[in-house]
Amino acid sequence: MAVNERDPVTGRETTGHEWNGIKELDTxxxxxxxxxxxxxxxxxxxxxxxxxxxxxxxxxxKGLLGVDQQTTVEARIIEGQSERAPWAxxxxxxxxxxxxxxxxxxxxxxxxxxxxxGDNCAACHGRDAxxxxxxxxxxxxxWLWGGEPETxxxxxxxxxxxxHPESRIAQMPxxxxxxxxxxxxxxxVAAYVFALSNPDYSTEETIDRIEAGREVFATSCAACHGxxxxxxxEIGAPNLADDRWVYGGDMETIIAxxxxxxxxxxxxxxxxxxxxxxxxxxxxxxxxxxxxx
Amino acid sequence: xNATDRMIGRxxxxxxxxxxxxxxxxxxxxxxxxxxxxxxxxxxxGLLMLLFAGGFGFLLMTRLDMAEPTEDRGASYxxxxxxxxxxxxxxxxxxxxxxxxxxxxxxxxxxLHFDNGWSTFGRLRPTHTTGVIFGFGGNALIATSFHVVxxxxxxxxxxxxxxxxxxxxxxxxxxxxxxxxxxxxxxxxEYAEAEWYADxxxxxxxxxYFVLYxxxxxxxxxxxxxxxxxxxxxxxxxxxxxxxxxxxxxxxxWGHAKSYTIWPGVQDAMVQWWYGHNAVAFFLTAGFLGxxxxxxxVRAQRPIFSYRLSILSFWGITFFxxxxxxxxxxxxxxxxxxxxxxxxxxVMLLVPSWASAGNALLTLNGAWHRVRxxxxxxxxxxxxxxxxxxxxxxxxxxxxxxxxxxxxxxxTVGHVHAGALGWVALITFGSxxxxxxxxxxxxxxxxxxxxxxxxxxxxAGTLIYVFAMWNSGIIQGLMWRTYTEDGALAYSxxxxxxxxxxxxxxxxxxxxxxxxxxxxxxxxMWMTVRAxxxxxxxxxxxxxxxxxxxx
Numbered sequence: 106m107a108v109n110e111r112d113p114v115t116g117r118e119t120t121g122h123e124w125n126g127i128k129e130l131d132t133x134x135x136x137x138x139x140x141x142x143x144x145x146x147x148x149x150x151x152x153x154x155x156x157x158x159x160x161x162x163x164x165x166x167k168g169l170l171g172v173d174q175q176t177t178v179e180a181r182i183i184e185g186q187s188e189r190a191p192w193a194x195x196x197x198x199x200x201x202x203x204x205x206x207x208x209x210x211x212x213x214x215x216x217x218x219x220x221x222x223g224d225n226c227a228a229c230h231g232r233d234a235x236x237x238x239x240x241x242x243x244x245x246x247x248w249l250w251g252g253e254p255e256t257x258x259x260x261x262x263x264x265x266x267x268x269h270p271e272s273r274i275a276q277m278p279x280x281x282x283x284x285x286x287x288x289x290x291x292x293x294v295a296a297y298v299f300a301l302s303n304p305d306y307s308t309e310e311t312i313d314r315i316e317a318g319r320e321v322f323a324t325s326c327a328a329c330h331g332x333x334x335x336x337x338x339e340i341g342a343p344n345l346a347d348d349r350w351v352y353g354g355d356m357e358t359i360i361a362x363x364x365x366x367x368x369x370x371x372x373x374x375x376x377x378x379x380x381x382x383x384x385x386x387x388x389x390x391x392x393x394x395x396x397x398x
Numbered sequence: 399x400n401a402t403d404r405m406i407g408r409x410x411x412x413x414x415x416x417x418x419x420x421x422x423x424x425x426x427x428x429x430x431x432x433x434x435x436x437x438x439x440x441x442x443x444g445l446l447m448l449l450f451a452g453g454f455g456f457l458l459m460t461r462l463d464m465a466e467p468t469e470d471r472g473a474s475y476x477x478x479x480x481x482x483x484x485x486x487x488x489x490x491x492x493x494x495x496x497x498x499x500x501x502x503x504x505x506x507x508x509x510l511h512f513d514n515g516w517s518t519f520g521r522l523r524p525t526h527t528t529g530v531i532f533g534f535g536g537n538a539l540i541a542t543s544f545h546v547v548x549x550x551x552x553x554x555x556x557x558x559x560x561x562x563x564x565x566x567x568x569x570x571x572x573x574x575x576x577x578x579x580x581x582x583x584x585x586x587x588e589y590a591e592a593e594w595y596a597d598x599x600x601x602x603x604x605x606x607y608f609v610l611y612x613x614x615x616x617x618x619x620x621x622x623x624x625x626x627x628x629x630x631x632x633x634x635x636x637x638x639x640x641x642x643x644x645x646x647x648x649x650x651x652w653g654h655a656k657s658y659t660i661w662p663g664v665q666d667a668m669v670q671w672w673y674g675h676n677a678v679a680f681f682l683t684a685g686f687l688g689x690x691x692x693x694x695x696v697r698a699q700r701p702i703f704s705y706r707l708s709i710l711s712f713w714g715i716t717f718f719x720x721x722x723x724x725x726x727x728x729x730x731x732x733x734x735x736x737x738x739x740x741x742x743x744x745v746m747l748l749v750p751s752w753a754s755a756g757n758a759l760l761t762l763n764g765a766w767h768r769v770r771x772x773x774x775x776x777x778x779x780x781x782x783x784x785x786x787x788x789x790x791x792x793x794x795x796x797x798x799x800x801x802x803x804x805x806x807x808x809x810t811v812g813h814v815h816a817g818a819l820g821w822v823a824l825i826t827f828g829s830x831x832x833x834x835x836x837x838x839x840x841x842x843x844x845x846x847x848x849x850x851x852x853x854x855x856x857x858a859g860t861l862i863y864v865f866a867m868w869n870s871g872i873i874q875g876l877m878w879r880t881y882t883e884d885g886a887l888a889y890s891x892x893x894x895x896x897x898x899x900x901x902x903x904x905x906x907x908x909x910x911x912x913x914x915x916x917x918x919x920x921x922x923m924w925m926t927v928r929a930x931x932x933x934x935x936x937x938x939x940x941x942x943x944x945x946x947x948x949x
Binding site: 112114115119120122124125126127128129130131132133134135138141142145146148149152153156157158159160165166172173174175178185188189192213216217219220221222223224227232 | 549550552620621622624625692695696700701702703704705706707708710714729733734735737738739741742743745746748749752753756763764881882884885886887888889890891892893896939940
């Protein structure tokens with residue numbers, strides 16, 4: 106065999122081949138690479154002895170440590186539950202009044218509730234719980250179904266217009282679209298409702314419409330929203346006399362609500378959360394409003 | 399005479415007829431698909447196939463009576479499909495990277511979907527991944543593999559029509575895939591989103607590629623097969639296997655885009671990530687190592703550091719990667735023992751990976767002054783460094799307890815981009831800057847300064863991107879696992895999202911720099927072909943017909 110060319114820079118011989126000008130040196134594999142290779146292999150083989158690793162027919166090698174991710178995760182879940190048990194059990198079983206009176210326990214409710222709210226409620230009601238069009242603000246004192254922990258818990262468990270068999274049901278009929286009211290009546294009653302929270306709107310020019318609207322309201326709306334338009338929490342009918350609105354309080358939106366009706370949706374959380382979680386959230390939401398200045 | 403005339407003029411009339419028949423058959427398949435799927439979105443894809451094949455058929459038909467070619471095929475290489483492949487690769491690069499910047503911006507500013515269905519994140523994201531991996535990467539691999547196999551085998555490609563069928567057929571697949579996502583067609587398998595008919599088409603194209611490559615190597619006039627060709631062969635063979643097995647599916651009818659995979663439950667997940675990880679291994683690694691093994695020593699004008707190290711790393715990479723896919727499914731319904739195997743093989747894989755990176759960097763010994771002066775060679779040097787970094791990171795992330803922190807976070811995204819930007823794209827740009835002047839027989843690239851600008855834009859973009867994702871990924875992972883002393887989670891998911899905001903902006907900015915670099919590269923290549931004089935005394939390739947020593 107002919108002596109191969111020697112590379113002047115490294116002093117190594119080439120392999121004697123050339124491909125379109127490319128040559129290769131015959132450098133041996135560096136010792137470090139081999140050591141590293143052996144080391145990773147030893148580590149891998151050792152690891153196979155300790156944990157589940159190789160299939161044998163319908164089973165597999167279980168490993169000397171006896172660990173398995175299924176049993177590990179089950180143990181960790183129980184561990185986590187027992188860590189939460191001291192306060193979670195109390196929240197799940199004690200009356201709301203005594204929990205509210207225990208400032209230490211309420212601290213925990215606020216921090217756990219904040220995470221639960223962020224993961225389950227914030228998508229609709231907003232991270233700050235202030236809501237947006239169609240999704241009520243939960244930080245104010247204006248409640249569709251009541252703001253006590255007990256009523257909030259009911260809303261969470263049953264939902265509103267939800268799939269739960271005992272769901273809370275609330276529907277604003279489509280007075281315009283379903284021809285229960287004339288177009289002018291819709292405009293009149295909207296003017297009346299708008300004027301309730303905007304006294305300045307009532308002028309000589311508009312007073313006739315507002316008065317006409319008052320009559321429409323008495324016959325078509327008062328049954329649910331009450332004679333003074335302050336709503337009824339028992340049936341989820343909102344207060345129309347204040348300046349807080351679920352869908353918006355400008356004239357256009359009010360007309361749209363009267364014309365097309367409204368039917369909001371709040372899912373049922375009954376089977377998606379534990380009792381402790383539902384009651385934590387009930388307290389958290391109640392507390393949000395109570396803490397507002 | 400324009401480029402189309404020249405390229406078609408190099409085919410004999412018999413070859414032109416054969417190509418025309420192929421176009422006709424493809425157009426017919428398109429028409430059949432369009433007809434069967436006229437009540438489904440797949441009808442549009444039938445039409446797309448018809449127009450695509452019909453367009454090339456028209457080009458051929460109007461040139462059927464051109465004169466027969468006069469070149470001596472025995473004494474020349476076939477470079478036309480390579481040139482077209484480079485142009486397509488760069489076009490896909492700009493498209494795919496633009497889509498990447500857009501989706502990155504959507505993560506910071508969600509309103510950037512402008513209320514259209516087609517431009518929502520879920521549809522745009524696969525146009526980015528398919529655009530850069532298959533469009534840019536795939537075309538670059540086809541082009542460079544055609545170049546490398548001819549030069550290192552001293553044999554012309556074993557066919558005149560089949561290279562075109564491979565290149566154009568492959569681009570038809572990419573078009574079907576990308577337009578399908580925008581239309582809402584997807585089989586929801588990551589990096590394998592294209593539906594059954596596009597997958598079937600790719601099988602035909604890929605098998606043709608495989609046969610063409612084998613036949614060319616069989617013609618070689620060199621006694622030994624060069625390392626780059628081992629890698630290209632591994633890339634072609636394994637991608638064929640992965641693609642076929644992962645895409646086994648039953649369409650609900652011949653006239654619908656929708657299909658159901660034959661793999662049930664966790665086995666589907668395992669097959670998908672066996673595919674997914676080996677797509678990284680054999681598409682994004684083996685193929686591009688083939689590129690590195692040719693263009694780096696050519697540009698550095700140095701022999702490969704160690705042939706023995708090449709052997710060790712080639713067989714290490716091809717063997718170990720096959721086992722590693724299950725590390726994508728740590729702590730899932732996949733049995734524990736499969737996860738252990740995935741993790742241990744991933745760690746063993748580090749040695750051959752680093753051996754490859756080391757072999758590349760040690761090849762530069764004696765040429766470091768060139769690395770300093772020549773941005774093209776520096777592209778390839780940086781690529782080897784990023785290859786080493788991201789393979790280390792990959793093995794590290796495959797360790798179960800580490801994965802418990804990193805999984806589902808942006809750390810994974812950062813890792814992928816350290817590989818995709820730092821390794822795959824940089825080696826491609828370095829290779830193309832070497833290849834373009836050679837192939838078009840120009841003295842040099844149009845502007846060395848612009849190559850330099852591209853290099854620094856790419857490096858800055860990659861580093862900004864990767865650092866942003868490391869930070870955000872680790873923050874996410876920590877926020878998700880932090881408990882209060884009461885044993886409740888300390889943060890909600892939304893809290894972690896809010897914390898990501900500055901990093902998402904930084905990421906989009908890094909990506910934008912990288913995109914600008916690619917546009918600069920396109921301009922530079924375009925001007926090289928347009929404005930740089932023909933080389934007069936360039937040291938050319940060894941000709942096909944030169945005497946072989948010892949023959």
